[in-house]
Amino acid sequence: MRGSHRGCILGGVPERISEVTALLAEVLAPRAPLTVIVDGGDPGAAAAFASRLAAAFPPASRAWSIDAVLGLTGPGAGGFDSALNVLEPATDQVLVYLRGGPRNRFTAGDGERRAQVVIDNRDPEWPVIRHVHPDLADPDRWYLSESRAFFAARAANWDVKFGDDMPAYAQAVREAGVRPGDVAIDVGCGTGRALPALAAAAGPAGRVIGLDFTPDMLTEASRAGRDAAATLVVADARRLPLAAAAVDVVFAAGLVNHLPDPVAGLAELARVTRPGGRLAIFHPIGRAALATRHGRTLRPDEPLSEARLAPLLADAGWTVTHYEDGDDRFLALATRA
Numbered sequence: 124m125r126g127s128h129r130g131c132i133l134g135g136v137p138e139r140i141s142e143v144t145a146l147l148a149e150v151l152a153p154r155a156p157l158t159v160i161v162d163g164g165d166p167g168a169a170a171a172f173a174s175r176l177a178a179a180f181p182p183a184s185r186a187w188s189i190d191a192v193l194g195l196t197g198p199g200a201g202g203f204d205s206a207l208n209v210l211e212p213a214t215d216q217v218l219v220y221l222r223g224g225p226r227n228r229f230t231a232g233d234g235e236r237r238a239q240v241v242i243d244n245r246d247p248e249w250p251v252i253r254h255v256h257p258d259l260a261d262p263d264r265w266y267l268s269e270s271r272a273f274f275a276a277r278a279a280n281w282d283v284k285f286g287d288d289m290p291a292y293a294q295a296v297r298e299a300g301v302r303p304g305d306v307a308i309d310v311g312c313g314t315g316r317a318l319p320a321l322a323a324a325a326g327p328a329g330r331v332i333g334l335d336f337t338p339d340m341l342t343e344a345s346r347a348g349r350d351a352a353a354t355l356v357v358a359d360a361r362r363l364p365l366a367a368a369a370v371d372v373v374f375a376a377g378l379v380n381h382l383p384d385p386v387a388g389l390a391e392l393a394r395v396t397r398p399g400g401r402l403a404i405f406h407p408i409g410r411a412a413l414a415t416r417h418g419r420t421l422r423p424d425e426p427l428s429e430a431r432l433a434p435l436l437a438d439a440g441w442t443v444t445h446y447e448d449g450d451d452r453f454l455a456l457a458t459r460a
């Protein structure tokens with residue numbers, strides 16, 4: 124990970140941990156009386172995080188705290204599991220799940236799904252909030268700052284890690300049907316891996332814009348020279364700085380499953396697209412393989428599942444024309460109604 128993102132130390136605690144625990148304390152403290160249960164992560168990670176979280180609450184609001192909870196397996200059990208598989212969320216009980224560690228890989232019951240707060244804790248000094256139940260906090264409170272923290276830490280190594288995928292992006296761009304003279308946008312463009320192919324397809328009479336809300340990603344795109352292919356703009360996909368119906372083709376790779384409200388996000392993409400314009404939702408790896416890479420099992424109710432995506436797109440103003448979820452890529456194409 125990039126050195127500059129290790130952050131500084133505040134009172135002995137890395138700044139990122141302080142940011143996350145302060146945000147959670149601000150969201151949770153007004154809801155007291157309340158029990159906060161932290162689980163997941165590497166052995167010891169939950170206890171460490173819980174004590175830092177407790178320290179972020181005003182002392183007067185702390186009724187009691189514990190250093191660790193020991194879960195005992197019953198007969199027949201043997202693998203790692205999560206306490207969140209046996210506890211229920213309740214109005215006076217908030218479940219916080221830390222991603223990472225052996226339980227993330229081997230858990231049978233996937234306790235994360237029951238948690239109201241999910242934190243990526245693979246690097247315990249760089250925890251990032253990935254989900255907060257909307258009943259606890261409006262996404263506007265945490266989504267932008269936390270998503271940026273997540274992707275900023277990955278920007279410098281993004282192309283090193285995924286660089287071999289460039290031909291797959293070029294093929295997806297061809298299938299998206301970009302024509303000479305088109306205005307094409309790449310939303311959540313990251314380091315701009317699709318931008319050269321989009322620029323080649325749109326030609327000198329066309330225009331390509333890469334938009335991403337993580338400035339570090341766009342810095343890497345420029346470093347790789349992809350600012351020669353496109354105008355790069357720091358922008359949130361949920362509020363694009365573009366006029367209605369200004370765009371012919373929207374390319375979105377690895378974006379939709381990061382949106383807190385997929386229909387609202389897809390509707391914003393529809394707003395900027397002219398009638399008959401096209402949308403390509405792409406990923407250079409299929410959903411099942413991606414889930415395995417992330418150590419989770421695939422759910423049928425995820426936004427990109429075949430059963431859910433068509434109705435979501437229809438609600439947002441799109442008609443699906445192609446759906447493909449193979450081993451080595453995901454590609455859904457849609458037309459603006």
Ligand SMILES: C[S@@+](CC[C@H](N)C(=O)[O-])C[C@H]1O[C@@H](n2cnc3c(N)ncnc32)[C@H](O)[C@@H]1O
Nearest residue numbers: 274311312313335336337340359360376377381
């Ligand atoms: C999984 S990465 C994919 C990057 C690039 N499209 C690729 O395929 O290499 C997701 C990117 O979307 C960006 N992103 C996520 N949510 C966004 C939003 N609401 N608005 C703009 N960018 C967003 C992130 O900053 C990140 O660069």
